Amino acid sequence: MKLLIALRRPQMAETIGEIIPKTVEAEFAFNENELNKAFARVGQQLDYLVVHEDIFDEKYPWIWLSYLRSSVPEKTKVMVILSTQTDSLYREIIKRISLDLQIFLLQGALSGQEIAEELNIRIFNKSSSNDLPETGRLAVVMAAAPKDGATTVAISAAICMAQRMPGKKVFLVDLNLKSPEIRDHLHITTDKGYPLIQADCDSGTLEQSSLVKACDQIKGINNLFILTGIQRREWAEKISVGEIGHLLSIARKTFDFTIADVHTFPDQAATLKCVKDADERIVVVQSVITSYQSSWNDWFNSVWQHYGLTEKDFHLVMNRDLNGPLDGIQIEKGVGTKIVTRIRNVEKGAGLKAINFGQPLYLNEGPESNEFRTNILSLSGWLANRAKFELTAENNDKKSALRGKQTSGFRRFMPW
Numbered sequence: 001m002k003l004l005i006a007l008r009r010p011q012m013a014e015t016i017g018e019i020i021p022k023t024v025e026a027e028f029a030f031n032e033n034e035l036n037k038a039f040a041r042v043g044q045q046l047d048y049l050v051v052h053e054d055i056f057d058e059k060y061p062w063i064w065l066s067y068l069r070s071s072v073p074e075k076t077k078v079m080v081i082l083s084t085q086t087d088s089l090y091r092e093i094i095k096r097i098s099l100d101l102q103i104f105l106l107q108g109a110l111s112g113q114e115i116a117e118e119l120n121i122r123i124f125n126k127s128s129s130n131d132l133p134e135t136g137r138l139a140v141v142m143a144a145a146p147k148d149g150a151t152t153v154a155i156s157a158a159i160c161m162a163q164r165m166p167g168k169k170v171f172l173v174d175l176n177l178k179s180p181e182i183r184d185h186l187h188i189t190t191d192k193g194y195p196l197i198q199a200d201c202d203s204g205t206l207e208q209s210s211l212v213k214a215c216d217q218i219k220g221i222n223n224l225f226i227l228t229g230i231q232r233r234e235w236a237e238k239i240s241v242g243e244i245g246h247l248l249s250i251a252r253k254t255f256d257f258t259i260a261d262v263h264t265f266p267d268q269a270a271t272l273k274c275v276k277d278a279d280e281r282i283v284v285v286q287s288v289i290t291s292y293q294s295s296w297n298d299w300f301n302s303v304w305q306h307y308g309l310t311e312k313d314f315h316l317v318m319n320r321d322l323n324g325p326l327d328g329i330q331i332e333k334g335v336g337t338k339i340v341t342r343i344r345n346v347e348k349g350a351g352l353k354a355i356n357f358g359q360p361l362y363l364n365e366g367p368e369s370n371e372f373r374t375n376i377l378s379l380s381g382w383l384a385n386r387a388k389f390e391l392t393a394e395n396n397d398k399k400s401a402l403r404g405k406q407t408s409g410f411r412r413f414m415p416w
Contacts, residue, residue, distance in 0.1 A: 001025065002042055003123065006035045006051040007081075012112040019120045032056060039071045046076045048123050053083040053094070053108070061094045069101045077203075079122070081115060082108035082191060095195040096232050104199045107191055107213060114213075121207045122200075132208075134252035136171075137387040140278040142271065143264045144285040144335070145295035149319040151181045152355075153284050153343065153379070154261040156362035156372075160380040161257060162224035164391035171215075171255035173227040175244065175270035176263045177236035180229025187358025188216050193228035201243045208254045211247075218360075225255065236268045244273040257387060264295070266303045276307055280386055281314045282379075285335065287327040292316075293334040311336030317379060320345040340404070341379040344371040377401045 003020065006029040007013050013028050020026045027042065029035040032055055049072050056064035068078055080103055082091065098105055106118055141157070143150035158172035174182040174194070183193065196214040200206040215225035230236070251258045260278070262271040275281055285292040300311070314337050318328060321342040328339055346361065347368050361369060362376050377397065382404030384391050393402055 001047045002045050003027070003048045004029065004035075004038050004042065004046050004050070006030070006038075006049075006055045008052060008054045009112070012052075012115065015112040016116045016119060019116050019124070021124065024124075029055075043071050044073055046072050048077050048079070050079045050081070050119065052081040053086065057083075061090055062097055065094065065097045065101060065103060069103065077104065077123075078102075079104040079106060079119075081106045081110075084108040088189075091191060092231065099195065099198060099230075099232060099235055102199055102202070105196050107196065109191070110213070118210065118213070121209055122205065132253040134249055136252035136255045136258055137279045138248060138252065138258045138260065138274070138277060139280040139282060139383055140260045140262055140274045141282045141284065142262050142275070143291075144283050145288075145291040146179075146264050148264075148284045148286050148291055149343075150264075150284040151176070151185055151261050152361060153282070153317055153319060153376075154259050155182065155185055155360055156376045157380050157383065158224060158226075158259045159218070159221065159360055159362045160373075160376050161259075161384065161391070162221050164377075164380065165256070165384065165389055166223060166392065168256035168389065169223050169225065169254070171225050171227070171251055171258040173247075173251065173258060173260050174229035175260050175274055177230060177239060177268050177270050178233050178263050178265075180231065180233075182226065182261060183228040183231075185355055185358070186216075186218070186226070186360065188226070188228055190216055192216050194230050195232075197247075198230070198239075198243075201247045202240070204242070204246050206246055206250045208250060211250055211254055236270075239269050241269045241273045244270050245277070248273065248277060257383075257389070264299075266299055272303075272307075275304070275309075280383060281309075282317055282340075283314050283335070284317045284319050285331055286320055287318065287322065287331065289334075292331045296335055315340045318342040321375075340382050341375055343375040343379070346372045374398060374401050378404055380404070 001024045003024055003026040005016060008030060027038055029038050035055060049068065051068060072078065082105060106115060141150050141154040154172065158170055162170040174180045192214050197206055197210055200210055212225060215227050217226065218224055260274045262274050266272055316331065316335060316337060316339040318331060318339050321344050332339060362373060378401040381391055381402050385404050391402055
C-alpha cells in the first residue's frame with residue numbers, strides 16, 4: 001500500500017505517523033511544492049491521498065480539488081481534511097465539488113489524535129462495524145403532501161424520545177434530499193452533515209465513528225444525534241439506493257432508534273429505501289382533502305402498492321388538528337388506515353417562531369404548546385411501545401399519552 005499525506009503541521013504528522021503500519025509505504029509533504037514533487041514520483045502508484053486544505057491557502061477550491069483528483073489514478077481514494085479557517089462560501093463550494101469528484105471529507109475541527117483515529121479506521125480498517133448486528137429500529141416520517149409538517153413532527157418526536165429514553169441513543173437523519181429543512185429548523189451552522197460521509201456511503205465504507213462525528217447535537221440532550229441533509233438539491237437524483245441502504249445499516253448498528261425525515265414524493269432513492277425498510281411508517285396529514293386524498297392516493301396507487309406495501313403498513317399522524325372529530329373519520333376513510341396521534345394546532349404563531357429562531361417547538365414550555373407537547377409524547381410513546389422501549393415518566397404526564405394512546409377527539413365516536 002502506498003500512502004501520501006500532505007499537512008502543514010509536523011506535530012499532526014507525527015501523531016498520524018504513529019498509526020501507520022511498518023508495511024505501508026508512507027510519504028509526507030508539508031507544503032504545496034513538496035506535494036507536487038511527491039506527485040511526480042509516486043502519484044500514479046498511490047492507494048490513498050490525504051491532504052489538509054491549508055496546503056492550498058492561495059488557490060481557489062475548484063482549482064486545487066480538481067488538481068488533486070487529476071494527479072492520481074481513479075482508484076486512489078482522496079481524502080481532504082477541512083480547514084477551520086475557511087469561510088462558509090468556500091466551505092460550501094468544497095463540499096459541492098467533492099461530491100462530484102468523489103473526494104472524502106474529514107472535519108477540520110478534529111484534533112490531531114482524532115484525525116489519526118479516523119484515518120486508522122478508513123485506511124487500515126481498524127473497526128468492527130461490519131461484525132455488529134443491526135439491532136436499532138427505524139421509523140420514517142413523511143408528509144402526505146408538501147408542508148403538512150413532517151419535519152416538525154420528526155424533530156419533536158426525536159427530541160421527546162431522546163429526553164425520555166436517557167439510556168438509548170436516538171438518531172434523527174434528514175433524508176429529504178430535495179428539500180432538506182432540519183438544518184434550517186434547528187439553525188445548525190456547523191460543517192457537519194451528510195456531505196461529510198456521502199463518499200463513504202457510496203463506497204460502502206462508512207464506519208460508526210465517522211457517522212457519529214458527522215452528527216450535530218442539541219445542547220443538553222447528549223443522546224440525540226442529528227445528521228443534516230445535503231445542501232445540493234440537484235444531487236438527489238444521483239444518490240443511489242445502495243448508498244442509502246449502507247447508511248441505514250450502519251445507523252441500525254450505531255443507534256437504538258432512528259427517525260428519518262424523507263420527502264413526500266417517492267421519486268428519489270432515500271424515500272424509496274427508507275419507506276421500504278422502515279419498521280414504522282408515519283404519514284403526516286392535514287385535514288385538507290388535497291393532502292389526505294388526492295396527493296397521498298396518487299402516490300400510493302402509482303408507487304407504494306407496487307413495492308408490496310398496503311395501506312395498513314402506514315400509520316397516520318393528523319397535524320394542525322382543530323379538534324373536528326369528523327375530520328379524522330374522513331381522513332381514515334380517504335387513506336385507508338388509522339390515525340395514531342392527533343397533534344393540536346399551536347396558536348399565537350409559536351410554530352413559525354420556532355422555525356425562524358431555531359427553537360424546536362417541543363422545547364417551547366409556554367402554555368400555548370402544552371397540548372402539542374402532550375400529543376408528541378403520545379406519538380413517542382406509541383413508537384417506543386412498538387419498539388418495546390419504555391419512556392420515563394414525569395409528574396405532569398398523562399399516563400395514556402405516555403403509553404401512546406389517543407384520549408381525545410374523534411376516537412370516542414368510532415365503533416372500534
